[in-house]
Amino acid sequence: MSDNDKAADGGHFVLVGVDGSESSFDALDQASNEAMWRGVPLKILCSWQVPTSLGMAPIAPTDGEPYLAFQESAKTILKSAIERVKSHHPDIEVDGVVIEEAPARALVDEAGKAALIVVGTRGHGGFAGLLLGSVSTYVIHHAKCPVLVVRSHH
Template sequence: MEHESSFLVVVGVDGSPESVTALRWAVDEARVRHGRVRLITSWSYPPRTIDIDGGFIDDRSERGAERMQASALAAVPSEGVDVTGHVVQGPPASVLLDAAAPADLLIVGSRGLGGFSGLLLGSVSSQLVHHASCPVLVIRS
């Protein structure tokens, strides 16, 4: 199968446990379908750091995004699967929608960091579900 025509899974990674689980799903799906994974991490300017309960630090700088991506890759065995990482500046939903345009599947985690604890989807995953041009799998804890 040619590289350009293989099954493409795009996965958003933001350093959260749910996004590492999303990466695990993406690698498994690509392995089953003899496809490839495009791992996307976005960052914003100006960078900011938010301390979240449970010790998760959301570093929105380019360097922070690179560290989050490397950490997620180290946590998920991907032998035999073509995984490429991309760090892109911009709002997460926009960055992921652009990256998923040629994809066969988009996978993201849902952290639920919004102000409404009962919501099933976060704001980013909700935008992706409603606007992506491919199927979307949202991983919840």
Template sequence: MSGRIVVGVDGSEPSLKALRWAAGQSALTGNSLHAVISWDYPASWATAIPGVPPGFDPEQTAKKILDESLDKALTPEQAARVTRTVVAGNPTQTLVDQAEGAELLVVGDRGHSGFKAAFLGSVSTNVAQHAPCPVVVVRGTFTQR
């Protein structure tokens, strides 16, 4: 029986590169591919953030980002075989939890948040330190502005 590869997705270009790499690895190894996105309310959410539309649903937004990312990064055949998981929670903890029993965890080097000058984002650094399985951090090109 094949194992599984977990890949963190947030819609950023580095996560799309990680998704493409993980899909290629999945094809080589026969492991199933599980794409994971998480969302979390910011601490300021309780004070009603200005500009948030009434009825905003962060879970639906995360699901849409995940679906669009798979459509953008993979062929329709590849995307159809991916298990999609949307989780409410901290991204690092979510990926560590989802990687339990996995053959491999794949993340991009930076996501939508973080400092542009950092070599690795906080999520990729933390999952590399705490994941229960091997981790691949897919690096992009570094362009300083």
């Protein structure tokens, strides 16, 4: 696919969010396939934030060892995701980014010129009985490009 074809297709990469959950890795696998089929790079996003109490003040320090632990965990998840893609699709161009921000907002903000955003149905939070998680619901309603929600096999 030429650069002109990519631009006509509406975007220059496929964006996927990962959080280390099985659902996010199912989304990663589908996003890898989408990037391969479209002939565009894959961008993997892993976002994190310091846990809050009732959405207010952080319950963990915003600097020092606990803060760095959250950041390092996100980097480890991203590294694992990149390795997973490269082992299955060595020809796909893969880029990754770790962002300190709420996952849903980070995905929408990072989408830019994405051809597609891929998300899983359930991650590491929320209520297990809901069909869609809060991240996928937010992304569906706020993204300016198509969104593919991947149902987990687990």
